[in-house]
Amino acid sequence: MAMFYFANWKMYQSFVSIKKFVQDYKKYGLSNPHNDTYLGIAASYEHLYFLQQKLQRTSVLLGAQDCSFFLQGAYTGQVALQSLQEMQVSFCIIGHSEARRYLGHTDQDIFLKFKMLVAAGISPILSIGETLQQKESGQTLQVLCDQLEQVLQFLQSYQGDLIIFIAYEPLYAIGTGIVPQEKELRDVFYCLHSMIQQLPAQQNIRFLYGGSVSQSTIVQLKNIKEISGFLIGKASIDFQELKKIVES
Numbered sequence: 251m252a253m254f255y256f257a258n259w260k261m262y263q264s265f266v267s268i269k270k271f272v273q274d275y276k277k278y279g280l281s282n283p284h285n286d287t288y289l290g291i292a293a294s295y296e297h298l299y300f301l302q303q304k305l306q307r308t309s310v311l312l313g314a315q316d317c318s319f320f321l322q323g324a325y326t327g328q329v330a331l332q333s334l335q336e337m338q339v340s341f342c343i344i345g346h347s348e349a350r351r352y353l354g355h356t357d358q359d360i361f362l363k364f365k366m367l368v369a370a371g372i373s374p375i376l377s378i379g380e381t382l383q384q385k386e387s388g389q390t391l392q393v394l395c396d397q398l399e400q401v402l403q404f405l406q407s408y409q410g411d412l413i414i415f416i417a418y419e420p421l422y423a424i425g426t427g428i429v430p431q432e433k434e435l436r437d438v439f440y441c442l443h444s445m446i447q448q449l450p451a452q453q454n455i456r457f458l459y460g461g462s463v464s465q466s467t468i469v470q471l472k473n474i475k476e477i478s479g480f481l482i483g484k485a486s487i488d489f490q491e492l493k494k495i496v497e498s
């Protein structure tokens with residue numbers, strides 16, 4: 251089963267640090283014994299073209315951290331899907347909790363982006379997750395169902411073969427060093443898998459985990475077979491650290 255490692259560089263990198271990352275990547279590489287490990291990098295917009303040029307002739311997948319739900323026009327500060335396509339971006343994160351929190355993205359906005367990305371042939375990584383308070387009051391599954399509702403409805407009639415990623419990223423795990431207990435994760439991923447059972451595109455839907463993935467948490471996380479990959483924030487900035495996670 252293929253494993254996907256997506257670096258979510260957020261707003262951590264600069265041109266200088268990216269240059270160093272790519273140099274290290276080219277020098278040390280990643281061991282990929284079964285040829286089924288994929289590395290993707292979601293860079294911020296200002297770095298995308300630069301990174302795309304640097305990663306030419308490598309197998310690294312290029313990704314964006316968000317996109318506009320408008321196609322074109324007078325939308326100051328937004329990023330058009332067409333430009334992402336022209337830069338050969340192959341995936342795009344949508345619904346990240348930081349975008350929901352700081353930019354006010356709603357489930358409706360995220361659904362519009364999801365449909366546009368699918369139509370454009372760019373794999374969405376739809377990020378979902380509950381707060382600590384919601385978890386403690388037993389609402390985890392309800393929150394996830396609500397965040398997925400429109401997307402699952404849409405997927406009932408989707409017959410295409412694009413890979414669609416759903417990333418479970420509990421908010422209390424992002425950037426805190428805390429990861430959910432193994433049993434909690436198994437329960438969540440079991441439910442997520444059962445939600446997609448009847449969908450025509452079921453084979454192409456992959457579940458990721460995100461939130462404090464690091465050298466010290468990855469081994470336990472890899473035990474959970476229902477997880478097909480990881481969305482890695484802070485620990486993905488330095489190539490050597492990321493390499494250890496991928497190769498653990």
Ligand code: PGA
Nearest residue numbers: 424425461462482483484
């Ligand atoms: P983190 O972030 O690995 O720094 O916790 C993950 C994410 O927000 O995608």
